[in-house]
Amino acid sequence: MRHTRTLTRRAALAAASVTAALVLAACGNDGGHSTGSGEAGGHGSSSSSAGADAAAGAHNAQDVSFAQGMIPHHRQALEMAGLAAERASSAQVKDLAARVEKAQDPEIKTMSGWLKSWGEDVPTSSDSSAESMPGMDHSTSGMPGMDHSTSGMPGMMDGSDMDELEKASGADFDTMFLTMMIEHHKGAVEMATTEKAKGKYGAATSMADDIVTAQTAEIAEMNKLLGKS
Structure with a gap:
């Protein structure tokens, strides 16, 4: 049991x-x-x-404004530089123009790519015309960088300026080209400085920094060619 x-x-x-x-x-x-x-x-x-x-949050309105403004700004610089091959008499001016083309054409393509990826409008070639922008003339170089559709961009040449440049040749062309390009570069530096301060997109602020560095150096080079300190 x-x-x-x-x-x-x-x-x-x-x-x-x-x-x-x-x-x-x-x-x-x-x-x-x-x-x-x-x-x-x-x-x-x-x-x-x-x-x-x-x-x-990769970009902000300033980045869009920078790209939409700088594209037509660069296009006008390319238009000016393209004239130098046949009209300039100075080898140094021709070399400078070639460097402008080499630097700015790829930047236009890059900025166009940004705008497409952001779903924003890419400026057309006609947007590089000063007449398409209210109040646009080369005297706007003191203005801060703004959206190209609402105000003049600093340093842009008007139609009469471009007409005069196209008609010039030799030493006259060299002087006119350098004088205009200095103002154009100053405008680009101003726009790029605004982007560096207010932009958010890393690639855009980096490009802006490159523009400031390169074009400031070219301004000094052009002033030297004009006999200015």
Whole structure:
């Protein structure tokens, strides 16, 4: 009788131990799965959200204004530089014009790409015409960089200026080209300085910094060619 009770007690204890082990294992598995899933899911969601926020906030209105203004500004510089190959008499002026073309044409393509990716309008070639901009003339060089559609951009030449440059040749062309390009460069430096101070898009502020550095150096070079200190 005692032997039977002992076996029964042992069987009950064994059953209880198995049940407890199963419960603990189930809890452990559920907890581990939940925690792992929660951490991975939470981290992934956080990363995706941060990535979306970064993409959405990658640029601001100033970046758009900078690109939309600098594209036609650069196009006019290219138009001026293109005249130098046949009309300039100075090899130094021709070299400078070639460097302007080499630097600014790729920047136009880059800025056009930014605007397309942002869903913004890319200025057409006609936007480089001063007549298409109210109040535009070369006397606007003191104005801060603004959206090209509402005000004159600093340093831009008007139609009569460009007509005179096209008609000039030799030494007269050299002097006129250098004088105009100095004003044009000063305008670009002003616009780029505004972008550096107020822009948000890293690539745009970096380009603005490059423009300030390169065109400031070219202004000094052109002043030297004109015999100015």
